[in-house]
């Protein structure tokens with residue numbers, strides 16, 4: 001038994017394993033299926049046959065961030081608990097920025113103001129077009 005091997009094992013056991021998007025994207029078949037929910041990576045393969053919502057919806061979410069479809073269904077606490085044994089590691093936070101992160105909150109502030117000025121421009125264009133057509137038909 002080498003001390004080096006021991007040290008490696010201890011480090012891996014304590015820190016959550018960070019999994020890159022490139023790795024997650026490799027597992028998209030019903031026999032090897034991973035997905036990301038709330039920033040965590042799950043190996044859903046053993047659950048495919050058990051899923052009350054059927055296997056197709058799960059396979060459709062293979063290799064991607066399935067947080068939104070998972071939450072949109074309104075899954076019960078039982079469903080959330082079923083995730084626990086399927087956990088394999090954390091999605092790389094640089095690649096998967098979850099909705100709950102404070103960083104995306106800060107970003108949404110700036111995107112909100114740019115989208116409201118875009119709405120203003122669209123409305124102004126519609127009003128201008130309406131005025132133009134009104135004046136044309138009056139002639």
Ligand code: HEM
Pocket residue numbers: 042044047051052053054057058061066069070073074075076077078079080082083
């Ligand atoms: C590994 C992740 C998932 C687990 C552990 C899981 C678990 C469950 C469980 C336990 C139920 C029964 C109802 C409940 O307790 O809420 C359920 C129902 C359902 N799930 Fe999932 N689910 C997962 C992912 C998904 C995804 C990604 C979708 C995509 C849309 C989905 C769609 C559905 C649907 C549509 C139902 C309702 C089935 C019905 O009532 O007819 N599930 N799921």
